[in-house]
Amino acid sequence: MKKQFDVAILGAGLAGRLAAWRLVRAGRRVALIERAGPDGAGAAAHVAAAMLAPLAESAISERRIVELGLASVDLWRAWVDELAGEAGTGERVFFQEAGTLVVWHAHDRGEMPLFTSRVRAVAPPELVGERMRRLDAGGIAGLEPALAGRFQQGLLLAGEGQLDNRAVLRVLLACAVAAGVHCVWEAGEVDEGDLARLGIDARAVLDCRGLGARAAWPAEGGTGSRGPLPGLRGLRGEVARVYAPDVELHRPVRLLHPRYPIYIAPKPNHLFVIGATELESEDDSPMSVRSALELLSAAYSLHPAFGEARVLELNVQRRPTRPDHLPAIRVDQQACVVRLNGLYRHGFLISPAVVQAACEVVDALLAGDPAAHAVSASVRWPGMIAPVHGAAVLH
Numbered sequence: 459m460k461k462q463f464d465v466a467i468l469g470a471g472l473a474g475r476l477a478a479w480r481l482v483r484a485g486r487r488v489a490l491i492e493r494a495g496p497d498g499a500g501a502a503a504h505v506a507a508a509m510l511a512p513l514a515e516s517a518i519s520e521r522r523i524v525e526l527g528l529a530s531v532d533l534w535r536a537w538v539d540e541l542a543g544e545a546g547t548g549e550r551v552f553f554q555e556a557g558t559l560v561v562w563h564a565h566d567r568g569e570m571p572l573f574t575s576r577v578r579a580v581a582p583p584e585l586v587g588e589r590m591r592r593l594d595a596g597g598i599a600g601l602e603p604a605l606a607g608r609f610q611q612g613l614l615l616a617g618e619g620q621l622d623n624r625a626v627l628r629v630l631l632a633c634a635v636a637a638g639v640h641c642v643w644e645a646g647e648v649d650e651g652d653l654a655r656l657g658i659d660a661r662a663v664l665d666c667r668g669l670g671a672r673a674a675w676p677a678e679g680g681t682g683s684r685g686p687l688p689g690l691r692g693l694r695g696e697v698a699r700v701y702a703p704d705v706e707l708h709r710p711v712r713l714l715h716p717r718y719p720i721y722i723a724p725k726p727n728h729l730f731v732i733g734a735t736e737l738e739s740e741d742d743s744p745m746s747v748r749s750a751l752e753l754l755s756a757a758y759s760l761h762p763a764f765g766e767a768r769v770l771e772l773n774v775q776r777r778p779t780r781p782d783h784l785p786a787i788r789v790d791q792q793a794c795v796v797r798l799n800g801l802y803r804h805g806f807l808i809s810p811a812v813v814q815a816a817c818e819v820v821d822a823l824l825a826g827d828p829a830a831h832a833v834s835a836s837v838r839w840p841g842m843i844a845p846v847h848g849a850a851v852l853h
């Protein structure tokens with residue numbers, strides 16, 4: 459006997475858990491199906507630094523990411539409160555908006571104008587004017603006493619945020635389950651064709667499998683000399699997680715460097731995530747010695763007390779990335795399947811707004827709307843939501 463649901467969500471990573479929680483709160487009957495276990499270890503979200511840094515990221519992103527990021531940080535602020543108030547774990551997710559500190563060693567000062575000119579080229583001028591502040595040595599010491607005397611100049615990107623990634627995954631799941639989401643763990647590599655076998659009958663499917671959905675995103679383009687681009691590819695990212703009881707930092711710190719630009723994101727209890735490499739590679743084998751040396755040396759150059767830190771984890775994951783490095787939602791009206799993907803290096807920064815848009819599409823599908831891709835979110839975020847024409851793209 460199959461169980462009946464409104465929505466089956468494939469993939470219990472960041473997007474899948476957020477969507478499950480939002481949809482069940484809206485009164486939907488939701489099944490959440492994951493190839494791995496409830497600890498989230500199969501997800502890119504499990505290793506992420508979870509910085510919410512629209513301005514810092516604008517140095518390497520499109521304006522769309524800044525805009526989705528600003529909208530999403532507003533949502534996180536409200537949702538973290540809502541999660542804390544619900545019958546879940548009783549745990550409050552660590553979330554703060556203490557800004558990002560950007561510093562550089564004196565011999566790398568040429569990196570600063572490059573960084574600021576990229577930010578100015580992409581971010582809205584009023585945001586740059588309001589949030590990007592020059593700091594001298596005294597200003598840095600005032601914000602981060604641990605770095606006193608170490609850097610002569612810096613930038614504060616005020617108001618930028620951060621989350622505890624693993625607490626987000628844990629609390630979202632606890633609240634979703636408490637509200638009635640039915641979870642299937644260790645399901646193996648599934649797609650919507652496997653739902654019947656799993657005893658699930660759903661009116662709509664929301665595919666949040668990240669890189670695991672690769673086969674459902676056909677190659678694009680093909681006119682250039684390099685041929686068609688994969689519709690979804692992985693970008694290898696390596697991060698170290700260390701315990702450094704002698705280091706006190708109050709906000710993420712980014713070190714501008716010509717070869718090893720790194721960030722150090724403090725988490726509760728003197729845990730720090732040091733990252734991240736970004737390699738054009740689908741390889742998910744363990745971290746290379748070279749990457750470990752680069753990340754840990756850069757942290758040591760930021761503060762020598764990192765020399766006595768204990769390395770807890772050296773992690774590798776691949777960021778699910780679209781050819782344009784932007785998120786996308788694809789709607790197969792006939793099959794009642796919505797695919798959300800391409801969160802790339804910005805999943806924590808932008809997922810609330812992207813998931814909200816996907817949930818709007820799911821609602822429209824369930825309501826039998828013949829133009830489910832044309833929801834109000836598609837007006838707000840032009841190009842992000844698009845219909846899939848013709849045959850299903852399943853392999």
Ligand SMILES: Cc1cc2nc3c(=O)[nH]c(=O)nc-3n(C[C@H](O)[C@H](O)[C@H](O)COP(=O)(O)OP(=O)(O)OC[C@H]3O[C@@H](n4cnc5c(N)ncnc54)[C@H](O)[C@@H]3O)c2cc1C
Pocket residue numbers: 468469470471472473474491492493494498500501502503504505506507508509510645646647648649666667668669670671694695696697733734774775776777778799800801802803804805806807808
């Ligand atoms: C090193 C690193 C650092 C990062 N730092 C940041 C940061 O500071 N700020 C930020 O905003 N973002 C950051 N990100 C990006 C962020 O983690 C991703 O964008 C985000 O996790 C993507 O979410 P997702 O739900 O699409 O995929 P995932 O989080 O990867 O979740 C996908 C889920 O689907 C499951 N799955 C896959 N295939 C199947 C299948 N066939 N059947 C069933 N289940 C399946 C997986 O096991 C997984 O649980 C970072 C990423 C990396 C790798």
